[in-house]
Amino acid sequence: MTTNNQPSPLVENLMYAASMCVAQGKADDAILLYDKVIALMPHYAQAYYERGRVRHQAGDVQGASDDLKQAFRLSPELEKEITGHFHAGTGTSKCK
DSSP states (O other): OOSTTOOOHHHHHHHHHHHHHHHTTOHHHHHHHHHHHHHHOTTOHHHHHHHHHHHHHTTOHHHHHHHHHHHHHHOHHHHHHHHHHHSSSSSSOSOO
16 A cells, blocks of 8 residues: 555545545544545554544544544654644744
8 A cells, every 4th residue: 555654645635635624624524534544554643643633623632632642653753843833932833
């Protein structure tokens, strides 16, 4: 399916579709798509991170926590990148 832990075109398409669901306020649909990505690529930290964000927005604090912990376990660099945005002194993300 993937080589060198890089997402396949199918995984990339599912991730994009999930992000479009999030943008449209369809959290349940997005979570189902992230579930599919994780089933296809269980070591893809970004999918856990994104699903965790959606779960948090949907009020599933425990599910969000579990996903974020797994994302950071799989990719310590991701944790540094994410937390670095908040420790830069502004308390906000670097994204605009």
